[in-house]
Amino acid sequence: MNEQTMPDPGGPSTPPTAPAPIHHPLEYFGEAKALGWLVFKNTILTIITIGFYRFWGKTRIRKHIWSSLSLFGEKLEYTGTGKELFLGFLIVMAVLVPLGIVVNVGNFYLQTLGNNHVLFAFQATYSLLFLFLFGYAVFRARRYQLSRTVWRSIRFAQAGEAKKYALKFFGYWLLAVLTLGLAAPLALVRLQTYLINNTFLGQEKFSLDAQVKDIFWKAILCGILAPFTLYLSMLWFAAFYTRYIVSKTHFGPLKLALPITFGDLAKIYIPYILVIVLIFAVIAGPVIFAALNLGSIGDINAAAFVPITLVLILFFFLPTITAMMITHRLLGLFANKLEAEGEIDLDAFVQNAQQASGTGEGLADALDVGGAAGIEVGL
Amino acid sequence: MSAQGWFYDGQSSIRHDVTLSLYPDRLEINGIAGQSAPEVWPLDQLWWAQPPNANGKARLALQGDSAARLELDELNFIAAIRQACPEIDRSSKDKGSRRRLALILGVSIASVGLAVFAAATILPRVLAPLIPASVEQAMGKAAVEQVIDLVGALENNTIKRCTVEAGYAAMTRFRDRIAAASDYSGPLEITVVDAKMINAFAAPGGQIVVFKGLIDFANNPEELASVVAHELGHVIHLHPTKGMVRHIGLTGTLDLLLAGGGQGILGTATGLMLRSSYSRDAEREADDAALKILQRAGVKTSGLVSVFKRFSKELPGMPKSLRLFSSHPLSEERAARLSAQSSAQGNAAMSAEDWSALQKMCDPKKTQKK
Numbered sequence: 001m002n003e004q005t006m007p008d009p010g011g012p013s014t015p016p017t018a019p020a021p022i023h024h025p026l027e028y029f030g031e032a033k034a035l036g037w038l039v040f041k042n043t044i045l046t047i048i049t050i051g052f053y054r055f056w057g058k059t060r061i062r063k064h065i066w067s068s069l070s071l072f073g074e075k076l077e078y079t080g081t082g083k084e085l086f087l088g089f090l091i092v093m094a095v096l097v098p099l100g101i102v103v104n105v106g107n108f109y110l111q112t113l114g115n116n117h118v119l120f121a122f123q124a125t126y127s128l129l130f131l132f133l134f135g136y137a138v139f140r141a142r143r144y145q146l147s148r149t150v151w152r153s154i155r156f157a158q159a160g161e162a163k164k165y166a167l168k169f170f171g172y173w174l175l176a177v178l179t180l181g182l183a184a185p186l187a188l189v190r191l192q193t194y195l196i197n198n199t200f201l202g203q204e205k206f207s208l209d210a211q212v213k214d215i216f217w218k219a220i221l222c223g224i225l226a227p228f229t230l231y232l233s234m235l236w237f238a239a240f241y242t243r244y245i246v247s248k249t250h251f252g253p254l255k256l257a258l259p260i261t262f263g264d265l266a267k268i269y270i271p272y273i274l275v276i277v278l279i280f281a282v283i284a285g286p287v288i289f290a291a292l293n294l295g296s297i298g299d300i301n302a303a304a305f306v307p308i309t310l311v312l313i314l315f316f317f318l319p320t321i322t323a324m325m326i327t328h329r330l331l332g333l334f335a336n337k338l339e340a341e342g343e344i345d346l347d348a349f350v351q352n353a354q355q356a357s358g359t360g361e362g363l364a365d366a367l368d369v370g371g372a373a374g375i376e377v378g379l
Numbered sequence: 380m381s382a383q384g385w386f387y388d389g390q391s392s393i394r395h396d397v398t399l400s401l402y403p404d405r406l407e408i409n410g411i412a413g414q415s416a417p418e419v420w421p422l423d424q425l426w427w428a429q430p431p432n433a434n435g436k437a438r439l440a441l442q443g444d445s446a447a448r449l450e451l452d453e454l455n456f457i458a459a460i461r462q463a464c465p466e467i468d469r470s471s472k473d474k475g476s477r478r479r480l481a482l483i484l485g486v487s488i489a490s491v492g493l494a495v496f497a498a499a500t501i502l503p504r505v506l507a508p509l510i511p512a513s514v515e516q517a518m519g520k521a522a523v524e525q526v527i528d529l530v531g532a533l534e535n536n537t538i539k540r541c542t543v544e545a546g547y548a549a550m551t552r553f554r555d556r557i558a559a560a561s562d563y564s565g566p567l568e569i570t571v572v573d574a575k576m577i578n579a580f581a582a583p584g585g586q587i588v589v590f591k592g593l594i595d596f597a598n599n600p601e602e603l604a605s606v607v608a609h610e611l612g613h614v615i616h617l618h619p620t621k622g623m624v625r626h627i628g629l630t631g632t633l634d635l636l637l638a639g640g641g642q643g644i645l646g647t648a649t650g651l652m653l654r655s656s657y658s659r660d661a662e663r664e665a666d667d668a669a670l671k672i673l674q675r676a677g678v679k680t681s682g683l684v685s686v687f688k689r690f691s692k693e694l695p696g697m698p699k700s701l702r703l704f705s706s707h708p709l710s711e712e713r714a715a716r717l718s719a720q721s722s723a724q725g726n727a728a729m730s731a732e733d734w735s736a737l738q739k740m741c742d743p744k745k746t747q748k749k
Contacts, residue, residue: 050488050491052484052487052488067429075429075436075438077428077429077438077448079428079472081471081472083480086480086483086484086487087483090483090487097632104627104630105627108518108623108627109514111521150446150448151392152387152392152394152448153387153388153389153390153392153446153447153448154387154391154392154446155446202391202392346392346394347391347392347393347394348391348392349391349392350390350391350392351389351390351391351446
């Protein structure tokens with residue numbers, strides 16, 4: 001067997017006595033235009049098919065993104081299919097449709113009765129149920145995506161149990177709400193730890209050794225400053241948190257690092273927000289102006305047209321803009337900055353027999369968890 | 380024909396440098412470490428796990444759950460594979476699933492259609508009469524508040540109810556008159572609110588709201604009477620209650636089925652269209668009821684056609700797209716029906732004094748001066 005070690009591209013050759021080499025394991029070859037065009041086509045097809053295309057659309061986007069990424073010189077592969085996502089959606093609908101009817105009808109009925117205590121109790125009950133389902137969805141979606149991510153014919157995997165994670169998610173976030181956010185850092189770290197400690201490539205395990213106290217004060221400060229900094233403190237915290245979590249993550253013999261800064265994220269998110277504002281000003285401005293004029297004649301529908309137009313603009317173009325300005329750039333940033341320190345034998349990974357179920361992330365789709373690419377920054 | 384490639388066996392991450400040989404029915408992979416016999420892949424089971432890209436890199440796989448992958452980059456060889464198995468560019472991970480998939484998809488779309496249809500037509504008709512009067516009235520009150528708030532937001536104003544006593548008495552007299560002329564025996568409450576909007580609407584539980592703009596717009600009391608009678612027609616046919624049930628049902632169904640992945644807007648827009656198309660039938664029913672009520676009350680019915688005609692004529696700045704969502708669309712057909720059945724024969728809807736009191740109903744100062 002050739003015991004090859006991936007050399008650091010462009011780095012100096014490593015003498016045997018030197019400290020562990022630092023790799024840049026991830027490369028991103030994607031082009032913003034190609035991704036944007038794909039997302040735009042998906043948006044149109046999704047509208048034409050009253051939403052049914054989205055499962056195949058998501059799959060195409062993931063295949064595109066995954067194959068634009070290479071890990072230690074080998075391209076990743078997304079092996080999920082639209083059919084799996086669609087079947088997952090069908091299964092989940094069987095549960096969610098009756099639940100949705102109960103929630104809708106109950107809500108309306110109680111609202112008209114005007115008994116606020118009963119209404120509150122009802123809303124609290126189903127909010128808690130949805131909090132639990134949300135955690136379940138996050139876990140199942142991640143497990144599906146990892147199990148459909150292949151490198152050198154070896155699958156990634158999310159071990160652990162969806163039910164367990166959902167219970168933790170429910171408990172910690174409920175605690176966070178009850179403590180007015182003070183327990184949010186605890187929730188973040190514990191949930192992240194559960195996910196990462198159960199993540200595998202073949203039989204090789206990822207592990208996270210994060211401490212709540214390391215992020216506690218920064219998280220609190222971020223929360224306090226958010227309203228005064230136009231929520232930019234969230235970006236600052238996201239950069240810190242991502243940096244921190246990755247720096248405490250080990251993968252087999254490798255110690256990982258992702259030294260991104262507030263500036264890196266600001267360079268991505270601020271132009272995005274400006275572009276969205278500009279689009280609204282240019283396209284929506286005249287519509288609002290026209291509607292205001294019509295409104296003086298006094299028909300309710302003229303004004304009702306404004307939010308519909310705004311929403312349609314967002315609906316048509318936002319996914320494309322987000323893909324080009326956020327997804328694409330974040331991928332580039334992460335690939336550029338990710339470091340792995342240590343010796344690694346690329347031939348040593350062995351397939352794990354565990355395989356996720358045949359259906360996709362229906363619940364996550366129905367509850368709208370994460371984006372098409374399933375990429376979340378830090379949080 | 381043969382070429383170089385790289386093979387991953389799906390069990391380990393070891394990269395095997397291999398030699399490939401293409402035969403009419405199979406691909407043979409030689410040189411896998413620890414395996415003396417060649418690995419044989421039948422051509423009719425191949426699919427591109429990674430279709431060939433611009434620089435020729437491609438990844439082949441076998442259909443089914445096998446994780447094994449074969450990478451190749453020799454353009455001639457890739458072309459030869461394509462020639463030997465013309466299906467390959469259309470193949471995917473699982474074989475023969477297309478027909479089954481189309482079936483499932485068809486059934487799903489059909490059931491969405493069925494669910495929407497049921498929520499829009501059957502459900503309201505069945506449920507609306509079953510709702511207890513007290514709930515209906517509570518629903519109506521809540522709806523009236525909501526609409527008044529919305530109109531207030533649009534007109535940038537806090538909308539007040541008009542309470543000048545003489546006008547209120549005139550409205551009550553008029554209400555009793557048309558209520559007596561109809562078969563309707565439930566509660567009936569007509570509220571005038573001080574908004575510029577030229578409209579009136581009915582809410583569940585016999586609540587009719589008239590905007591001051593409509594009173595100003597009416598050329599004579601018969602025009603106002605026609606609109607109110609039309610709204611009473613809605614009340615008699617339980618349209619507002621049915622509308623509420625339909626709204627809840629449609630919003631719930633569409634949002635749930637189509638909501639995932641941020642498609643909520645689509646559901647809303649579809650729901651809006653459906654609701655407005657159903658309202659056309661309702662308008663016809665309300666027109667017929669209004670004609671009957673006015674005739675029985677001995678009021679001339681010509682106001683009915685003139686007021687709705689002027690409605691659509693005097694809103695010239697309104698684009699077509701908005702008319703689709705308009706709450707009182709006047710189709711050719713509807714205008715013709717109304718013209719044919721209405722007549723200028725009959726009495727005034729109310730006395731000149733009552734009409735004048737109604738017109739001043741929202742202005743306490745004017746009345747005081749007099």
